Amino acid sequence: MPSWTDTLRFAFQPVVNLTTGGVAGLEILARPETGDILAEARRDPELDGRLAVSALRAAARKETLLPLHINVFAGTLADLGGLTSLHSAVREAGRLPWEVTIDIGPPYTHVPQRALLEAVGTLRGQGFRICADGVGDGDVPLRLLTDIAPDLVKLDASLLGHRAAIRAMRTLCDELGALLGVEGVETEGQCATALSAGAQVAQGELFAPPARLPAADVYVPPRSPDAASVPRSGPSVREFVRPAALLPDTASAGQVRALLTGSPDVSGVLLVDTAGVPVRSVHRSRFLLSMSGRYGHALYADRPAARLGDPPRTVGVDATAWEVLDVVAVGDRDRTSDDVAVVDAYGRCMGVVRLADLVRALAETRVEEAAGLNPLTRLPGSDAITGEVDRRIATGRGFALSWLDVDHFKQVNDGAGFAAGDELIRAVGRALQQAASGTTRVGHIGGDDFLVLTDPEWLDPLAAAVLDPPWSAGGRPVALSLATVLCPLGSVADHRQAAACLAPLKKAAKALHGASWVMGRAGIPGHEIRRGPERAPTPAG
Structure with a gap:
């Protein structure tokens, strides 16, 4: 008897950081070749849970290092009390829960709110990040949205024509400590609207369409003066976060070398403990120089990579760009190019920021300010x-x-x-x-x-x-x-x-x-x- 998985494929769509122009994550989208399995999953929480696991495994087969976004209906979480099977699948795939964001989608009507909040609390306790998806065209109550306190709010594409609504949601997100994203961006005009209203991440055909292979390169229109986001007294580090290359602190130097040689865009690797807290920072150039030296591979390949790492430089997720520069300025001068790990309230790594991104943004700010001085x-x-x-x-x-x-x-x-x-x-x-x-x-x-x-x-x-x-x-x-x-x-x-x-x-x-x-x-x-x-x-x- 044919299984529903036989005709199911998955597509990957980048979640783009509008400040850095980089890919902040990949949303995994179910693409059934026949039938409407998503409509069935809306009515069947068990099926929806299996879809989430299948999406995670599809991403694991592509061996992508990018953070993942997994879609789940709100009713599924309330009914199942969390996603135990997904947590197990994440571990089996060698990923960490804080590399996965659960995109909770509508409908919310008739969903027991207490059960939903308890499920969200369970997922957050396991380390998953939480996203409120499809906000603006769905039925999520505003009070419930604040109770969920998501890490990311994704606005429905229908709000792209309502700049005031996007700005209002940016205000709410700042109060909640969340990032603001928009979906369905198809034109440069829509991108400019999103930027000027304060959106920080975005998805849509303009950047890259959903594809069978994960995309690492996306198109982001150049920012114009009119598209600048709302001025801030100090840019938040959240605006510059890039995905981190993470390995367990027990990883060997050979494992780190394999990751770096297979991923030329990765500037460094963070070694984290079982709780996701950065323990050592391995800089690409210094590490590969040590490994390429005489007897380097023989000496280090099977030994712990931590021996070739340095103490990590970290900042809280609520830090400003200026505070990151303060961290970089302290210590050895040869580490100024090291990535700085961004950690949450529990010390878990949420990503990294690069000095070049901060300097470029702060320099642009200073040039604009100087040009406007009397x-x-x-x-x-x-x-x-x-x-x-x-x-x-x-x-x-x-x-x-x-x-x-x-x-x-x-x-x-x-x-x-x-x-x-x-x-x-x-x-x-x-x-x-x-x-x-x-x-x-x-x-x-x-x-x-x-x-x-x-x-x-x-x-x-x-x-x-x-x-x-x-x-x-x-x-x-x-x-x-x-x-x-x-x-x-x-x-x-x-x-x-x-x-x-x-x-x-x-x-x-x-x-x-x-x-x-x-x-x-x-x-x-x-x-x-x-x-x-x-x-x-x-x-x-």
Whole structure:
């Protein structure tokens, strides 16, 4: 009697890291030649569990070192209480559970949530990573999604036309400590949308279609300035994680040599203990140099590879790129090219980051920042501040946006000269920088105009620092005007709305005599005069 496995084949589709352009993993997709076995598996948890095991074994036969994504229906996990057979198959294949991500897919309707969460807890305890798949077009409750606390959230392709939804999910993922991915990317425009909205990984025909053989090379469109993701104060190490080449800490030097010679793209091997914690780091060049020396193979081939390794360099999964550089900077200079292992809360290896990826990304960030600096004050321009405004809106944070300028600055330049005017502007810029505290950002948007983004509690000391001192240019007294709009959570949709709310407040502040400060609230008419009496009307003529 024919078996359902006789007509079942599997295809491999890369999961692409949009920051590095590398393959972060392979999703294994069932491709039956006849019938609809996936529909049957949706109704039959036992069949779905056997499909997961078959997918794992299909990947093992291809001898791929990449992390794997195995699809399982939510109802299967709730019914079976986990996937004992899959855990056994992973061990038999010589893989480690933390190299496998369980992509949990809908439907969730009528699935016992407590049983599902207990099953997810079992899988996570075994070391598997968890992905919430098909989010956005399925029926996963938002509360359940937060309870699952996945390592990765994959958005359905239908959301590619809804940038705001992707940005909102990025905010949620940041709170959950998860990566955000999108599926079904077919065009460069869709890829740009995903990037600009904050997606970190993606799949789709644009990068590589599902294929019988695992793909190591993918096409990723070059990033354009408009496709940059939401600015971050420090890039997260999660954005740069590459798959790690792992072997048990008992591996021989011959086993490591076989892995390296068969995988030219692997820059090093991590030797891990039975819990997946890195024990030794084997650098490709140094290892092969030792093995290729006179008597090297005879001396080391059958001996533990750990003897030719170094203590691993590790960072937590929540580290920033700058913290990775701090780790690299400590110790021997000849190890600066070593991969840095990224570990979870249990010390288990989740992947590696390469110094070249970090340096390239941080250098691009610095070049972009330098290009936007005002040549007079060396402060960032309006793009940097408005970008930070959008980031705070996207992450659900309230803020205060202020506009500061010099009253009658043209008369200052005409009367005292442009050199005195330039020195005054530089002095005001220095005062703002010195007064900046916490997460305050100061920008010089041109002429005598400054933008200040800060938290509301820092407003009073900031205002005192710039409005209390007696300012002058060329011996002429000068007054400053400050306008502030408070933007609580949900009061503005983007930096344009915030700027529109600020404009009438600036006009009100300029209508006051001497040092002045006017404050308003986004969406609420009127304003409060914090400093400065009303100026008498100017006589005609």
